[in-house]
Amino acid sequence: MFLKDYIKDVYGAVSSLLKGMRMTGYYFTHHKEIITEQYPDNRETLKIADRFRGEVVLLHDENNEHACTGCSACEIACPNGTIKIINKFDISPEGKKKKAIDTFVYHLELCTMCNLCIEACPTDAIKMAQTFEHSVYDRSKLTKKLNNEGSKLREGIE
Amino acid sequence: MLSLENITRIIHEWLNSHFNPAIALDTEFVLVGVASITLFALLGLSLVWMERKVAAVMQIRLGPNRVGPKGIFQTTADTLKLLMKEGLVPDGADKFLFNLAPFIVMIVAMLILAPIAFAKNFQIWDINIGVLYLSAISSLSVIGILMAGWASNSKYSLLGAMRSGAQIVSYELSAGLSVLSIVVLTGSLSIKDIILSQQNGWWIFKAHIPALISFIIFIIAVTAETNRAPFDMAEAESELTAGFHTEYSGMRFALFFLAEYINIFIVCAIGATLFFGGWMPLHIGSWQAFNHIMDYIPSSIWFLGKTIGLIFLIMWFRWTFPRLRIDQLLNLEWKYLLPISMFNLLLTSLVAIMGWYF
Amino acid sequence: MIEEIGRTTEGDLIINIGPQHPATHGVLHLVITLNGETIKKVEPHLGYIHRSIEKMCESLSYRQFIYVTSRMDYLSSHINNHACALCVEKGLQIEPPQRAQYIRVIMDELTRIASHELWWGAMAMDLGAFTPFFHAFRERETITDIMEKTCGARLTMNYMVPGGVMAELHPGFQRDVERFIQLYKSKFEEYSELVTGNVIFQNRMKSVGVLSKEDAISYGCSGPVGRASGVSCDIRKLYPYDIYNKVEFDEITETEGDSYARYVVRLKEIQQSIRIIEQLLGNIPEGDFQAKTKAVLKLPKGEFYQRVETARGELGVYIVSEGGTTPYRIKFRSPGFSNLSALEHMVKGLKIGDLIAAMGSLDLVIPDIDR
Numbered sequence: 001m002f003l004k005d006y007i008k009d010v011y012g013a014v015s016s017l018l019k020g021m022r023m024t025g026y027y028f029t030h031h032k033e034i035i036t037e038q039y040p041d042n043r044e045t046l047k048i049a050d051r052f053r054g055e056v057v058l059l060h061d062e063n064n065e066h067a068c069t070g071c072s073a074c075e076i077a078c079p080n081g082t083i084k085i086i087n088k089f090d091i092s093p094e095g096k097k098k099k100a101i102d103t104f105v106y107h108l109e110l111c112t113m114c115n116l117c118i119e120a121c122p123t124d125a126i127k128m129a130q131t132f133e134h135s136v137y138d139r140s141k142l143t144k145k146l147n148n149e150g151s152k153l154r155e156g157i158e
Numbered sequence: 159m160l161s162l163e164n165i166t167r168i169i170h171e172w173l174n175s176h177f178n179p180a181i182a183l184d185t186e187f188v189l190v191g192v193a194s195i196t197l198f199a200l201l202g203l204s205l206v207w208m209e210r211k212v213a214a215v216m217q218i219r220l221g222p223n224r225v226g227p228k229g230i231f232q233t234t235a236d237t238l239k240l241l242m243k244e245g246l247v248p249d250g251a252d253k254f255l256f257n258l259a260p261f262i263v264m265i266v267a268m269l270i271l272a273p274i275a276f277a278k279n280f281q282i283w284d285i286n287i288g289v290l291y292l293s294a295i296s297s298l299s300v301i302g303i304l305m306a307g308w309a310s311n312s313k314y315s316l317l318g319a320m321r322s323g324a325q326i327v328s329y330e331l332s333a334g335l336s337v338l339s340i341v342v343l344t345g346s347l348s349i350k351d352i353i354l355s356q357q358n359g360w361w362i363f364k365a366h367i368p369a370l371i372s373f374i375i376f377i378i379a380v381t382a383e384t385n386r387a388p389f390d391m392a393e394a395e396s397e398l399t400a401g402f403h404t405e406y407s408g409m410r411f412a413l414f415f416l417a418e419y420i421n422i423f424i425v426c427a428i429g430a431t432l433f434f435g436g437w438m439p440l441h442i443g444s445w446q447a448f449n450h451i452m453d454y455i456p457s458s459i460w461f462l463g464k465t466i467g468l469i470f471l472i473m474w475f476r477w478t479f480p481r482l483r484i485d486q487l488l489n490l491e492w493k494y495l496l497p498i499s500m501f502n503l504l505l506t507s508l509v510a511i512m513g514w515y516f
Numbered sequence: 517m518i519e520e521i522g523r524t525t526e527g528d529l530i531i532n533i534g535p536q537h538p539a540t541h542g543v544l545h546l547v548i549t550l551n552g553e554t555i556k557k558v559e560p561h562l563g564y565i566h567r568s569i570e571k572m573c574e575s576l577s578y579r580q581f582i583y584v585t586s587r588m589d590y591l592s593s594h595i596n597n598h599a600c601a602l603c604v605e606k607g608l609q610i611e612p613p614q615r616a617q618y619i620r621v622i623m624d625e626l627t628r629i630a631s632h633e634l635w636w637g638a639m640a641m642d643l644g645a646f647t648p649f650f651h652a653f654r655e656r657e658t659i660t661d662i663m664e665k666t667c668g669a670r671l672t673m674n675y676m677v678p679g680g681v682m683a684e685l686h687p688g689f690q691r692d693v694e695r696f697i698q699l700y701k702s703k704f705e706e707y708s709e710l711v712t713g714n715v716i717f718q719n720r721m722k723s724v725g726v727l728s729k730e731d732a733i734s735y736g737c738s739g740p741v742g743r744a745s746g747v748s749c750d751i752r753k754l755y756p757y758d759i760y761n762k763v764e765f766d767e768i769t770e771t772e773g774d775s776y777a778r779y780v781v782r783l784k785e786i787q788q789s790i791r792i793i794e795q796l797l798g799n800i801p802e803g804d805f806q807a808k809t810k811a812v813l814k815l816p817k818g819e820f821y822q823r824v825e826t827a828r829g830e831l832g833v834y835i836v837s838e839g840g841t842t843p844y845r846i847k848f849r850s851p852g853f854s855n856l857s858a859l860e861h862m863v864k865g866l867k868i869g870d871l872i873a874a875m876g877s878l879d880l881v882i883p884d885i886d887r
């Protein structure tokens with residue numbers, strides 16, 4: 001019958017709308033469902049995954065020594081030309097020439113955090129750091145020198 | 159006791175005792191104007207804040223929480239920003255109409271304020287055809303919207319305005335019919351009389367089924383009339399970017415924005431007046447003690463509480479439902495709401511004649 | 517130019533939807549001809565986000581070019597990477613260890629769920645409901661957290677390498693995924709209450725943007741769009757790769773071919789993806805996660821083609837090698853491009869609102885179309 005279908009239609013429509021309203025009403029009354037993280041305020045409690053790729057860093061130990069031999073494997077592996085390694089030749093006390101890095105240039109502004117350089121490094125000298133607040137006012141600050149001043153190659157790494 | 163009624167009486171008496179009646183009347187006009195503009199600003203700001211908070215909690219977010227405690231000054235800051243922004247007029251726009259449109263929308267919203275009773279004996283203009291006046295004025299805002307859409311010289315605006323025209327003209331019918339059912343029950347068009355007739359109980363309880371049906375139709379129709387989701391065809395930001403106010407910026411945009419919220423407040427105030435007794439406290443039949451306690455709550459609080467309740471309902475709709483399509487919108491009106499409300503008017507008349515209400 | 521085409525001779529309106537428009541989810545530009553509200557013609561203009569990824573890949577080595585493909589269909593970046601890795605493996609004739617294959621399939625399915633979740637929210641937002649968008653992100657966030665813990669990134673993971681995956685799963689992987697599945701199952705009811713069952717939503721979606729089976733085939737539609745029209749086109753079933761022939765799952769097909777069918781197909785696909793993950797999760801075999809490969813990969817001279825099923829449909833990777841360390845020519849067959857081409861056919865004679873609904877149900881990712 002026409003009238004019966006009409007009423008059924010209206011009833012079905014209204015009840016489906018009320019179901020939706022019950023759902024939003026539930027969230028309106030249950031404030032603990034809120035999932036907002038108040039980011040700059042919760043810096044202390046922020047948990048960042050260990051593997052998060054924030055930027056490339058060169059690891060230095062307490063003696064200001066690193067493991068980078070200057071082999072340029074990372075520079076070759078990088079798809080964007082983010083890394084540039086400038087080598088120099090140290091003269092050892094015995095008078096032998098020894099290759100060492102002069103500057104490990106890292107262009108953060110070009111980096112896509114693809115992790116290929118870390119994979120390529122034969123001595124595990126570099127790794128991804130978990131920092132993520134990279135914004136600066138001047139673009140030139142994004143070009144970084146990764147090796148510390150006066151650092152040198154750790155003994156026993158070829 | 160300090161109530162709104164007393165304050166107005168004191169001002170009135172003071173003015174009349176110090177100046178001649180003409181000056182006193184003029185001063186009262188100015189005072190009412192200033193008061194209503196202040197009310198508008200406050201309402202706009204607080205309702206926008208309320209909407210943002212309601213939306214946020216329903217969407218499992220926090221909402222504005224930076225400017226002031228719980229973010230209550232966020233809307234003030236936004237308005238200041240809009241005030242300082244440049245109001246651009248697009249090339250090829252009809253400059254006069256383009257500038258006029260937001261003011262028309264705003265003025266219409268202000269006009270509807272006149273017969274609304276905010277508290278006991280606190281009403282700007284107690285006109286004996288109050289309900290008729292409300293229906294007549296509330297359909298004027300479409301002129302402002304059409305003007306904005308036409309004058310912008312933008313196709314998005316034009317489409318939005320045309321949609322809005324079709325929508326407001328059709329939903330006016332069922333809104334009017336559902337209001338009529340209360341008029342039938344009361345036997346008066348005056349807002350004051352309608353409120354006083356609910357002394358022993360609100361119409362939504364007293365007139366049970368017909369009042370409930372007309373209330374549901376009323377709330378759907380006014381949601382459509384104020385261009386709110388799920389009937390926000392005129393704006394429909396995923397279809398027409400911003401509809402009729404696409405080309406507006408700065409304070410002109412803010413006026414449209416504020417007018418939307420003030421319209422919501424006004425239609426909810428009308429709904430509260432007609433169905434929930436306006437400023438009338440909740441009275442239950444012969445429970446003398448209960449009725450007495452209820453009388454202690456000031457009438458303005460009753461009015462505001464009911465209105466905000468209805469506003470919340472309309473906001474609840476917005477943050478739950480998807481938008482209708484334009485032809486479905488008109489289908490809903492002409493195939494469902496209008497027949498039902500006509501039938502309901504008959505039912506109400508029957509109820510009123512037979513005296514089947516409490 | 518734009519002023520000239522502002523109005524046609526018949527007095528129809530020409531409207532630009534995009535390149536900056538809330539409904540196009542990117543920089544898609546649709547020039548639509550309107551008669552009142554009725555659509556007469558839809559003309560997609562492409563190229564606003566063309567980054568010439570195919571040409572870029574020609575200058576990158578076989579290890580390097582994979583990360584670029586994450587930027588094509590950024591919502592199913594794992595699956596794009598998977599396709600490239602598979603194609604390179606085909607050329608090198610190596611097979612990744614079992615463990616790597618299991619991990620890859622689990623990651624693919626997680627990506628698919630994440631992509632469909634985001635689409636669900638965006639679809640509802642196209643129709644004017646805002647709340648579902650945030651609710652969808654709540655579940656999706658759990659997946660991105662898992663991705664972050666295992667792969668180190670949330671969107672452009674670059675986890676697949678030729679010969680396996682880049683790193684071992686993180687220690688709590690199984691527990692995290694189980695927790696996600698639990699969360700999803702507890703919230704699934706909400707999806708139907710909030711959106712699917714809603715009468716307004718159903719009216720907006722049903723018998724809107726109908727695409728018949730024949731049209732779906734001739735336009736080359738694949739993925740959920742093709743399956744909603746009744747075309748059995750799930751690459752995971754037709755040409756199984758990795759261990760898809762070992763897992764049990766149903767290929768979801770609907771016959772209506774309207775926007776609602778596409779919607780239902782995607783929601784049911786999430787269930788199937790969860791079914792796949794549940795089968796694999798407890799049984800990941802021990803072993804290496806990466807096959808031994810040379811430091812510099814060289815594909816033999818020849819042509820290699822690999823297709824996979826992304827969240828949007830069939831992605832084909834075609835590599836021409838001259839025997840060097842970089843590909844001579846790379847071509848991607850992206851699902852979004854052919855799905856978009858069916859749009860005009862679907863919405864002709866309907867209203868603007870239907871165009872938005874139909875476009876939302878296609879689940880377009882613009883960088884995937886332009887590349």
